[in-house]
Amino acid sequence: xxxxxxxxxxxxxxxxxxxxxxxLDRLDLPLLLRFGDIGWECWxxxxxxxxxxxxxxxxxxxxxxxxxxxxxxxxxxxVELAGRxxxxxxxxxxxxxxxxxxxxxxxxIRPVTDLKHGRFNFVVIRENTEGxxxxxxFHGIQDPLWKEVRDHPNAAESGPASTSVTLRLQTSTGMDxxxxxxxxxxxxxxxxxxxxxxxxxxxxxxGNHLRERLERVGADYPDIGAEILNVDAVALxxxxxxxxxxxxxxxxxxxxxxxxxxxxxxxxxxxAPSGNVGDHGSYFEPVHGSAPGMAGQGRANPVATLLxxxxxxxxLELAVPARQLRDAVHAVVLRRTAVTYDLxxxxxxxxxxxxxxxxxxxx
Amino acid sequence: xxxxxxxxxxxxxxxxxxxxxxxLDRLDLPLLLRFGDIGWECWxxxxxxxxxxxxxxxxxxxxxxxxxxxxxxxxxxxVELAGRxxxxxxxxxxxxxxxxxxxxxxxxIRPVTDLKHGRFNFVVIRENTEGxxxxxxFHGIQDPLWKEVRDHPNAAESGPASTSVTLRLQTSTGMDxxxxxxxxxxxxxxxxxxxxxxxxxxxxxxGNHLRERLERVGADYPDIGAEILNVDAVALxxxxxxxxxxxxxxxxxxxxxxxxxxxxxxxxxxxAPSGNVGDHGSYFEPVHGSAPGMAGQGRANPVATLLxxxxxxxxLELAVPARQLRDAVHAVVLRRTAVTYDLxxxxxxxxxxxxxxxxxxxx
Ligand SMILES: CC(C)[C@H](C(=O)O)[C@@H](O)C(=O)O
Ligand SMILES: CC(C)[C@H](C(=O)O)[C@@H](O)C(=O)O
Numbered sequence: 001x002x003x004x005x006x007x008x009x010x011x012x013x014x015x016x017x018x019x020x021x022x023x024l025d026r027l028d029l030p031l032l033l034r035f036g037d038i039g040w041e042c043w044x045x046x047x048x049x050x051x052x053x054x055x056x057x058x059x060x061x062x063x064x065x066x067x068x069x070x071x072x073x074x075x076x077x078x079v080e081l082a083g084r085x086x087x088x089x090x091x092x093x094x095x096x097x098x099x100x101x102x103x104x105x106x107x108x109i110r111p112v113t114d115l116k117h118g119r120f121n122f123v124v125i126r127e128n129t130e131g132x133x134x135x136x137x138f139h140g141i142q143d144p145l146w147k148e149v150r151d152h153p154n155a156a157e158s159g160p161a162s163t164s165v166t167l168r169l170q171t172s173t174g175m176d177x178x179x180x181x182x183x184x185x186x187x188x189x190x191x192x193x194x195x196x197x198x199x200x201x202x203x204x205x206x207g208n209h210l211r212e213r214l215e216r217v218g219a220d221y222p223d224i225g226a227e228i229l230n231v232d233a234v235a236l237x238x239x240x241x242x243x244x245x246x247x248x249x250x251x252x253x254x255x256x257x258x259x260x261x262x263x264x265x266x267x268x269x270x271x272a273p274s275g276n277v278g279d280h281g282s283y284f285e286p287v288h289g290s291a292p293g294m295a296g297q298g299r300a301n302p303v304a305t306l307l308x309x310x311x312x313x314x315x316l317e318l319a320v321p322a323r324q325l326r327d328a329v330h331a332v333v334l335r336r337t338a339v340t341y342d343l344x345x346x347x348x349x350x351x352x353x354x355x356x357x358x359x360x361x362x363x
Numbered sequence: 364x365x366x367x368x369x370x371x372x373x374x375x376x377x378x379x380x381x382x383x384x385x386x387l388d389r390l391d392l393p394l395l396l397r398f399g400d401i402g403w404e405c406w407x408x409x410x411x412x413x414x415x416x417x418x419x420x421x422x423x424x425x426x427x428x429x430x431x432x433x434x435x436x437x438x439x440x441x442v443e444l445a446g447r448x449x450x451x452x453x454x455x456x457x458x459x460x461x462x463x464x465x466x467x468x469x470x471x472i473r474p475v476t477d478l479k480h481g482r483f484n485f486v487v488i489r490e491n492t493e494g495x496x497x498x499x500x501f502h503g504i505q506d507p508l509w510k511e512v513r514d515h516p517n518a519a520e521s522g523p524a525s526t527s528v529t530l531r532l533q534t535s536t537g538m539d540x541x542x543x544x545x546x547x548x549x550x551x552x553x554x555x556x557x558x559x560x561x562x563x564x565x566x567x568x569x570g571n572h573l574r575e576r577l578e579r580v581g582a583d584y585p586d587i588g589a590e591i592l593n594v595d596a597v598a599l600x601x602x603x604x605x606x607x608x609x610x611x612x613x614x615x616x617x618x619x620x621x622x623x624x625x626x627x628x629x630x631x632x633x634x635a636p637s638g639n640v641g642d643h644g645s646y647f648e649p650v651h652g653s654a655p656g657m658a659g660q661g662r663a664n665p666v667a668t669l670l671x672x673x674x675x676x677x678x679l680e681l682a683v684p685a686r687q688l689r690d691a692v693h694a695v696v697l698r699r700t701a702v703t704y705d706l707x708x709x710x711x712x713x714x715x716x717x718x719x720x721x722x723x724x725x726x
Contacts, residue, residue: 071564094564104516130517132531132566139568149532153467154493158534164569168495168529169512171521199616201434201457203495205502206527232623239602239627253562257620260595264602 002316003032005057005064005283009095010039011290012300013067019302019353020065020309023328026357027321029313034061038095039069039290047088049095058103064283065312067305068290069095096276099283100128101135105276106174107181108255109311110287112242112262115271115303115333120242124262125185126255127178128276133252136167170206170251175213181277182249183221191246193225194218197234197254234258238265263287270301270342271333273308275315284312298348301340303329306356328359365679366395368420368427368646372458373402374653375663376430382665382716383428383672386691389720390684392676397424401458402432402653410451412458421466427646428675430668431653432458459639462646463491464498468639469537470544471618472674473650475605475625478634478666478696483605487625488548489618490541491639496615499530533569533614538576544640545612546584554609556588557581560597560617597621601628626650633664633705634696636671638678647675661711664703666692669719691722 006021008014021033036057043049049069058064071094099105108126141149141160149155155163179196186194196214200207211228218226224247229237231254237244238258242265250258263272269288276283286304294300306329313322332338338355339345347355369384371377384396399420406412412432421427434457462468471489504512504523512518518526542559549557559577563570574591581589587610592600594617600607601621605628613621626635632651639646649667657663669692676685695701701718702708710718 091567097565130515132562134512134515136511136515137566137568139572148499149497149530152493152497152499152532152534154534154537155532158536162535162572164533164572166531166533166566166569167512168531169515169518170527170529171515171517172525173521174517199495199619202460203500203529204454205500206529209502209525209527232619235598235620235624236627236632239624240631254620256562256595257598257617261598261602261624264599268603269599 001030001032002063003034003061004312005061006033006035007038007054007064007066008035009067009290010041010070011068011292011295012288013039013069013290015295015298015349016286016300016302016305017065017067019349020305022350023302023306023325023353023357023360024309026360027325029318029321031316038066043092049092050098055102058099058281058283063281063312063315065309066096066099066283066285068286068288070290070292071096096285097133100276103278103281103283104129105278105281105283106177107277108259109185109275109277110259110262111273111307111311112259112266114242115266115330120245120265122242122245122248122262123185123189123191124248124250124255124259125178125182126259127174127249127251129252130169130171130174131252131254132166132168134167134169136169137164138166139164141165168206168251168253170209172209172213175210176217178249179214179217180220182247183217183224186224186247187221191224193227193246194221195234195245195248196226196228197231197248197250197258198228199231200228201230231258235261238262259287268301268342269304270340271303271307273304273311275308275311277315282315284308284315298350299341300349301342302349302353302356303333306353324360325356328356331359332356364393364395365426366397366424367675368424369396369398370401370417370427370429371398372430372653373404373433374431374655374658375651376402376432376653378658378661378712379649379663379665379668380428380430382712383668385713386669386688386716386720386723387672389723390688392681392684394679401429406455412455413461418465421462421644421646426644426675426678428672429459429462429646429648431649431651433653433655434459459648460496463639466641466644466646467492468641468644468646469540470640471622472548472638472640473622473625474636474670474674475622475629477605478629478693483608483628485605485608485611485625486548486552486554487611487613487618487622488541488545489622490537490612490614492615493532493534493537494615494617495529495531497530497532499532500527501529502527504528531569531614531616533572535572535576538573539580541612542577542580543583545610546580546587549587549610550584554587556590556609557584558597558608558611559589559591560594560611560613560621561591562594563591564593594621598624601625622650631664631705632667633703634666634670636667636674638671638674640678645678647671647678661713662704663712664705665712665716665719666696669716687723688719691719694722695719
C-alpha cells in the first residue's frame with residue numbers, strides 16, 4: 001500500500017485539503033494517509049516551519065500532499081517575532097523552498113489547461129534547485145570578493161554597503177536534469193514541442209551555456225521540436241496565443257513568474273495545480289498560497305487542490321482514478337452550478353468538493 | 364526649435380517610423396527631424412550596431428524616436444559573422460541596451476492602457492541600468508572568486524567550468540532614482556498607487572534593501588499608496604485584474620517580463636509604446652521588435668509607434684498635440700474600419716496611419 005504524507009499547513013490550506021480528501025475518499029484507493037505539521041505555527045512554536053518530525057514523515061512516505069504555507073509572514077507579526085528568533089540564530093526560510101532544496105525536488109510541474117473550452121493545454125516545468133533561488137543574496141558586498149561589481153557606475157556611486165547582489169547560479173547538472181525531465185514529460189504526455197524560456201539576447205554567456213546543453217540533451221529526443229525563446233516573449237504569447245505551447249522549461253525565477261501567469265491564463269489561482277518532483281521524493285500543492293485573509297470562511301476554491309491530487313495520483317501510477325478525478329472536476333467547472341465565488345458561483349468549499357464527489361459516483 | 368533624432372533601424376522599423384512620421388507631419392509642430400543609423404546593418408558593415416556618428420547625433424538632439432533593432436541576429440547569420448567579428452575583439456551588444464546604459468536612461472516607461480474599453484490604465488516603470496542587465500554574466504567561474512558558489516550542491520557536482528553565474532546588481536542609487544521617478548510619474552499622471560514588483564519572500568536581503576529605500580523615498584509622497592508585491596503575483600493580477608494597478612515599478616528583468624506581458628494584456632505588441640528616460644537624454648520606441656519575417660510587407664501595425672510618438676511629444680512638453688494624437692489613435696482602433704491584421708482588419712501600415720491622420724484633421 002502506498003503512503004501519502006498530508007501537510008495541511010496554514011490559512012486556507014486545511015480547508016482545501018480536507019475538501020479534497022473527502023473527494024479522494026470516494027475513489028476508494030489503497031492509500032495510507034499520514035498527517036503532519038508544517039508552516040507558520042511550527043515556526044512560531046518551534047523556530048522552524050518544517051520540524052524534524054515532518055522531515056521524518058516525508059522520508060517514510062511515498063509522496064506528499066501539501067495545502068498551503070504562509071511564506072511571507074504578515075508584516076507586524078514578523079517584526080516582533082523575526083527579531084526574537086533571529087536573536088537565537090534562526091531565520092525564516094520559506095518551507096516550500098526548504099522542501100524543494102533539501103529533498104532535491106528539481107522539477108516543479110505546473111500544467112496550464114483551459115478547463116472550460118479545451119483551447120490550450122500546456123505545462124510549465126520550472127527548475128527548482130538553482131537560479132536566483134540558490135540562496136546567494138547579499139545586502140552589502142565585501143571587498144575584494146566582488147571586484148566585478150565595484151566597477152559598475154551605480155555601485156561605484158552607492159558604495160559597497162549600499163549595493164545588493166543576488167547570484168543567479170546555473171549548472172550543467174541542473175540544466176541537463178530539467179531539460180531531460182522536460183523532454184521525457186513531453187513524450188509521456190504526447191507533447192511535440194519544448195520551449196525553453198531564457199534571455200539569450202542579453203545574458204549571452206549563460207545563454208550559450210544553456211543552448212549547448214539543450215543541443216546535447218535534445219539530440220536524444222529528435223521527435224520533440226525544441227526552441228529557446230526570450231522569457232518576455234513567452235510571457236506575452238502565454239496571454240496572446242497559449243495554444244502555441246506544449247512543454248515550457250524555465251529556470252527557477254522565470255518559472256516562478258511564468259507559472260503564476262499560467263494560473264492567471266487558466267482563470268485564476270483557484271484552479272492551478274502543481275507538483276514538485278525529484279529522483280527520490282515529491283510533493284504536490286496547489287499553486288495558490290495560504291490566503292490568510294480568507295481562512296476559516298469556507299469560501300476557497302478546492303479545484304486547485306483536487307487537480308493537485310490528480311497529479312499526485314498520476315505520480316503514484318494510478319492513472320485511471322487520476323483521469324476520473326480530472327474528468328469530474330472538469331464536468332463540475334463546466335456546469336457552473338456548484339462552483340465557488342471566484343468562478344462566479346456561490347458554493348462553499350465543501351459544496352464544490354461534494355459536487356465533484358457526486359460526479360465521480362455517477363460515472 | 365526642438366530636434367528629434369530618428370533612427371528607423373531594422374526590419375519593420377523603417378515602415379512603422381515612416382508611417383508614424385506621416386501622421387506627425389499633420390500635427391504641424393516646430394520639430395527638426397534628423398535621421399541616423401542603428402542596428403544590424405551597422406554591425407555588419409562597421410562592427411558596431413551603434414556607430415559613433417549616431418552617438419553624436421543623440422548628443423546634438425533633444426530626444427530620439429527609434430523604430431526597431433534586431434537584437435538577436437538570425438541564427439545562421441550570427442555564427443559566421445559573430446565568429447569573424449569576435450576574432451577582431453568585437454562582441455554584439457544589443458543596441459537598445461547600449462543606449463540605455465551609456466546615456467544612463469534609467470527609467471523605461473511602458474503604459475498599458477485598454478484602448479478599446481478604457482477598463483484599465485496602468486504603467487510599468489522598469490529600472491534600466493542595473494539588475495541582471497549589469498553585464499555580469501559568466502559561463503565558467505574562477506577560483507577563488509566564487510567561494511559562495513562552489514558550496515552549492517549543483518555547482519559542486521558540475522565543477523566550475525560547467526557553472527554559469529549571472530549577477531543581479533541593485534544599488535541604493537538605482538533604487539532611489541527609479542522609485543522617485545515612479546512617485547513623480549504617479550503624481551504627474553494622477554495615479555494614487557505605486558506597486559513595487561519584487562520577490563522579498565525569497566530574496567530577503569536585497570528585498571530588505573529595497574523595502575528600506577521604498578520607505579525612505581516614499582516618505583516624501585504620502586499622497587501615493589505604496590506596496591511591495593511578489594513579482595509572480597503581479598504577473599497573475601495583471602492578467603486577472605489589471606484595473607487594480609496604477610504605477611508598477613520593477614527592476615530591470617522583472618520589468619522586462621512584466622512590460623511584455625503588459626503588451627499582451629493590451630492586446631498585442633502592435634499597440635504597446637515605450638520611452639526610455641534619464642536625467643540628460645531619452646529615446647522612445649515601440650515595444651515590439653524588428654520582426655524580420657514581416658519586414659517589407661507593409662503589414663505591421665503602426666499604432667505602437669504612433670503612441671510612442673505621443674509619449675515623445677509629452678516628454679517635449681507638447682501635451683496638447685500628444686493628447687490629440689492619442690485620441691485619434693483611440694478613435695481609429697475603436698472604429699475598427701482601418702486597422703491592421705493583428706486587430707482583425709486588413710489595412711496596410713500606411714492605410715492605418717492615414718486614417719489616424721484623417722481623424723486628426725477632422726478634429
Ligand atoms: C512561496 C514562494 C517561496 C514560492 C516560490 O517563489 O517558489 C511560490 O511563489 C511558488 O511559486 O511556489
Ligand atoms: C531586445 C532586448 C535587449 C530588450 C530588453 O530585454 O530590454 C527588449 O526585450 C525590450 O524589452 O526592450
